[in-house]
Amino acid sequence: MQGYEYFDSDDAISQVQSMSEEDMLRCLRAAYYFIDKYDLPIEGEDLLNEAIVRILEGKRHLPKGVKVYTAINQIMKSVSYEILTKRSDEAMRNTSPLDDESIAGSLLDGYSEKSDQRWSMLTSLFKEDEDASAFLAATEQGIKKSQIVEDFFNGNETAYDSMRRKIIRKASSQMKGSM
Amino acid sequence: MVNKEANELLDDIMLDKIAQMSDKQLNKELNHYVSDLDVVKARVVSRLTSHQKPTPLSVLQAARQGLERQRELYKKSTIRETLVRKGTDAKGMLIKLMAQGKLPENLTLAFRDGEEFTDHDAEKILEDLVNMGVVEIDDSKD
Numbered sequence: 533m534q535g536y537e538y539f540d541s542d543d544a545i546s547q548v549q550s551m552s553e554e555d556m557l558r559c560l561r562a563a564y565y566f567i568d569k570y571d572l573p574i575e576g577e578d579l580l581n582e583a584i585v586r587i588l589e590g591k592r593h594l595p596k597g598v599k600v601y602t603a604i605n606q607i608m609k610s611v612s613y614e615i616l617t618k619r620s621d622e623a624m625r626n627t628s629p630l631d632d633e634s635i636a637g638s639l640l641d642g643y644s645e646k647s648d649q650r651w652s653m654l655t656s657l658f659k660e661d662e663d664a665s666a667f668l669a670a671t672e673q674g675i676k677k678s679q680i681v682e683d684f685f686n687g688n689e690t691a692y693d694s695m696r697r698k699i700i701r702k703a704s705s706q707m708k709g710s711m
Numbered sequence: 712m713v714n715k716e717a718n719e720l721l722d723d724i725m726l727d728k729i730a731q732m733s734d735k736q737l738n739k740e741l742n743h744y745v746s747d748l749d750v751v752k753a754r755v756v757s758r759l760t761s762h763q764k765p766t767p768l769s770v771l772q773a774a775r776q777g778l779e780r781q782r783e784l785y786k787k788s789t790i791r792e793t794l795v796r797k798g799t800d801a802k803g804m805l806i807k808l809m810a811q812g813k814l815p816e817n818l819t820l821a822f823r824d825g826e827e828f829t830d831h832d833a834e835k836i837l838e839d840l841v842n843m844g845v846v847e848i849d850d851s852k853d
Contacts, residue, residue, distance in 0.1 A: 548759065549759055549760055551759070553734075553752065553756070554734045554737065556752070556755055556756065556759070557734065557737040557738065557741060557752070558729050558730060558732065558737060560737075560741060560751070560755065561729050561732065561737050561740055561741055562725075562726055562729050564741070564744045565722075565725050565726075565729065566722075569722075575745075576741075576744060576745070576751075577751055577754060577755050577758075580755060581755075581758055584758070584759065599730075601730070602726070602730065605726045605729075606726075609719075609722055609726075644712040644713070647712070647713045647717075647718055647721060648712065648713060650721050651713045651717055651721065654720075654721070654724070671714075671716050671717050671720060672713070672714070672717055674714045674716065677716070696720070696723075699720070699724075700720070700723050700724050700727050701727065703724045703727075704724050704725070704727035704728040704730075704731065705728075705731070707724065707728070
């Protein structure tokens, strides 16, 4: 990640080990969010442990100025994507070419339906906000960040980040349920 | 289906929601996932505190790696010494081995096709052939 300074490995270890119990619970809750979302065949503590091991082994780094649990949650997110991709690849390898599409589809269907519902909730939450709606529409269309920055924010990346943060803050406090 | 960027935005919203949860709420939600949260908490804390920075190589591992390095160096120097003793170089040795039909077919074909080999390439090939047990350095004896 550009623009960040990182803890060296000794400091990273002490940062991780000095996490409060509440922060540790935040990580555990986030782990179960990913496990639920992607139907991962592991326990929350194992996903959390994997993220921590990667930090301790120096495979992932802790950025300074970012809360430790935030960094760990981001690592768990990428570990979850990895597991999902591996499962999808394995399913593909163990099927005939004719089955590929349905197997891949069945692995993704479970969470894509939920994600579609959440996305609808999100867009309806910002329907009165023209800028946020335009941002979400562009994201939904798969327009790349660089293009959105150029088209909507006159090349100002900070404005893009602020808009994204604004959407996250409002949505996280107003969207109901555990998503 | 939402695309990757949209999916990441939804994930970040949920992570932010979790970041704002109180201790009480976290405990309540986690109790849906685990049968005994206290046991899980204790296990996570124990794992956290027991994690150490990966230790440097153990004495045994370091010794083993040192031995391997020595063995490699010895092999190289033995090949070179043998070549010097025989008054030839790696390229010359490969040509002799080819003439004796002791080189793998693909290598023989490459030689016949006139592919260029530097001395360094030839030395590396010879070293690999010896290491793989395809030829012995004394194979070149007439």
